[in-house]
Amino acid sequence: MQTIAMASGPARRLLLPAKLLMLETYPGLLDTQLVKSVLVETTAEATRTPRELPIVGGHLALDFANTVDDPEGTARYDHAGTYEELVGWSVRIGVLRPDQASELLDAARAHSRSRSAALRRAHELRRILIEIFTQAAMINSGEVPAAKATIPPTLWNQLRGFVTEALANADLVPADDGCELTWPLTARLDALLWPIAVAALGLLSSPQVARVKKCAGCPWVFVDQSKNLSRRWCAMDDCGTHEKIRRYVSRRAAKKSEGHS
Secondary structure: OOEEOOOOOOOOOOOOOOOOOOEEEEOOOOOOEEEEOOOOOOHHHHOOOOOOOOOOOOOHHHHHHOOEEOOOOOOOEEOOOOHHHHHHHHHHHOOOOHHHHHHHHHHHHHOHHHHHHHHHHHHHHHHHHHHHHHHHHHHHHOOOOHHHOOOOHHHHHHHHHHHHHHHHOOEEEEEOOEEEEEEEOOOOOOHHHHHHHHHHHHHHOOHHHHHEEEOOOOOOEEEOOOOOOOOOOOOHHHHHHHHHHHHHHHHHHHHHHHHHO
16 A cells, blocks of 8 residues: 655755845936835846745644745745645655655646646645644734634634545554554545645644744744744744844944934
8 A cells, every 4th residue: 555654854944045135216206216126137047946945844734834935025936836836845845755746746637627626725724724823823922812822713623624534534554653644645636635634633732832933034833842942933044044134234224323413
């Protein structure tokens, strides 16, 4: 029996420098306007593909929630925007083996409607996970009043359908440390969502949910595994670096202002 197995092990962090957006004020217009300047790029830069998505959530469900890179910025890119990209991400994270991915892609090419439906379900599951774990992060940070410090039943009801379907198709097999859930290879194009849905339930029902945080610089969520729960950023060399640059620019501006006063 071939299986779709849940990913395990530490998450890798693959980060490339983010492009900086420059702003210039152009004179000579009827009103002085702040406009975004076009970055000077080589032909290669202009045609380059998006950066490899950083894997920083520390948990399968959170990594899936984080599949839109730079979600509120100018470099926004959905790494699960097409079915092919969704399958590629699933291979990279360990949900699918390459041979399983190949079979699903063959089936997707032959059934365009099923491919579109599977992608819609993937985006719906991702939306639910973003809302649930953002709420969990807000509860953990104290942003949500104690009286409302719970996951809304409506969100659980939305996730429950995915979890129920995943469990209905799962097999329980022996593993090194007990038993684990696996899924037989199937022609169903949304089968790769099953391990993600079950992983989300596992996180919600474990003590680890108290360690879920939202990045201080972007909407991504992660499990804070630091001893004193001091992690603030999805990654120090991404949002953490941006914050350092922002503070440096602010200090420089403040010193200039003091010098002119």
